Amino acid sequence: MPQGPVTSSIHTMADVWDAYRSELDGVEDRIHQNLTSSVTLVNTVAAHILNSGGKRIRPLLLLLCARLCGYAGREHHQLGSLVEFIHTATLLHDDVVDDADIRRGRQTARKVWGNQVSILVGDYLYSKAMCQVVEFRSQKINEVLAEACKKMAEGEVLQLYYNGNPAMPEGDYIKIVEHKTAGLIAASCRMGAILAEASEEQQDCVFRFGQYLGIAFQVVDDTLDYTANGASLGKTLGQDLRQGKATLPLLHLLNHCSDRDRQMIKDRMETRTLTEGDLQRLIDLMDESGSIVYALNHAQAYITAAKRELRQFEEGTAKRALSVAADYMVTRDR
């Protein structure tokens, strides 16, 4: 489905999924075709997490950016599946790093098979993806993807460096988010444009679109950790603080609460304990201080900036879908 006239029926994210269903099924097929290790355990563990209900945001954005730039081929099925492999590899490692037991409402791979298996299957998925990415024989794609992976790891280490420390500057929070989350999303967008042989200028536009959208996505995710309905998020609230992570709403609160409350928060971050009462108190404080609104406004500003990057592109289904996807980042409740 190349870029065409605006499909006025695309208003919600569900419309986007519907419009690109067959394309995403193509990605899905490739994901399963690529699980071909001769070591059965590798395929089992990888399938567990790959089939756990991920929304395939990165392959979708890659596809939409390719279509936006006039791409009419089918290479995005394979490339999208490889991006999803890399994303999945980072989730396997993140769950070990975070001691996470639940992801998307299911037991994590590390909970089922242990940390060791999760680390090594993560390594496998990453290197398997790299093996297949080089088959595209595109210097640009190789560069963009390797750079994104490097930035992800740096973002994760920086996050760990600040673990348990509530005195993180807001600029470093944004740097972490940009590296660990937005990097691969932005790279996915750029790779879509590369497939379409778009101009450098267009590639830069969709890269920035992905970067801003990715930052907003993570900021909203961090906000949901204090506001979402636990069941729909598939995880317990307050997990970031329990893991010693200060995120944007908490950083805002720390600058706007009493010394006593600040001390309470520092103490909970250091001891990585948070009772239901503590959590409720935190949520109430964030409500009083407008910390959630502050973070969501930040996310909204990034979405506005993201959509501005689309201005130079022709109107059409893909552009409409990208705009809806951008709005979805701040309106989603899980």
Place this chain on the structure above:
Amino acid sequence: MPQGPVTSSIHTMADVWDAYRSELDGVEDRIHQNLTSSVTLVNTVAAHILNSGGKRIRPLLLLLCARLCGYAGREHHQLGSLVEFIHTATLLHDDVVDDADIRRGRQTARKVWGNQVSILVGDYLYSKAMCQVVEFRSQKINEVLAEACKKMAEGEVLQLYYNGNPAMPEGDYIKIVEHKTAGLIAASCRMGAILAEASEEQQDCVFRFGQYLGIAFQVVDDTLDYTANGASLGKTLGQDLRQGKATLPLLHLLNHCSDRDRQMIKDRMETRTLTEGDLQRLIDLMDESGSIVYALNHAQAYITAAKRELRQFEEGTAKRALSVAADYMVTRDR
């Protein structure tokens, strides 16, 4: 130093190191120049393990194979340093997987900074290496290295699959060793030949040379776990069994000991406990059954096969050095 007449002064590994000292210093310089993360902790942790006395076997073999095939350039400094980055990334992850506290006589990174940092800095080193490898703009190098990394991860998962299980077929032991250790060594040799623009046939020869040498290297390593002087190995004896790993000497012993001793070994593998008395008993049993000799003979056969791959190449310093390096794999005592 391109391939020239035989340097008769190369008899031992020390002679090899001496003859190629300035070349290896070039690799060393690149290793440090490549530690440029904007996240300081990444550089600190990476430097800790990169400066812990590794012998740079892979960069050396890459260099020697390049020279063997007539290469006269200096690109191997950078490429060798990147292979060492990848090797180091696997060590960081291995130490987490093995719960290792000591490597090369020093505290492991995971002991100093924790598992989380080790996992993520490993990810960083791997993706940083990939970033710089793609700068060579060589499709062949990209393919060879990504394939080696994939095989390494598969080998590690297969090893984990058999963890605690003494009934592993010897063929699967060799598969593990070939994947987890020999793959990157063989890839290093092939990349040297690729730099030299050697024929496919020559590339295949040095690849097999590296593969056989790599298998021998690991088999000897596994033997040293039961025989080496603990201090010189920089680790405690019997660690493999304590980690539930059956290696070649143990597999041989299990096929040649009494039911009672077999039961004792199974029990120790399952419970991952091994007293000094157990260890001494094991070593005595291996002595009686010729298990160490059996494993070393295996290693020797691989070295013989490796050296056979060198026959088609011109005599000279590099060939002599590769032959000495191959012999060193079975004669080294640490």
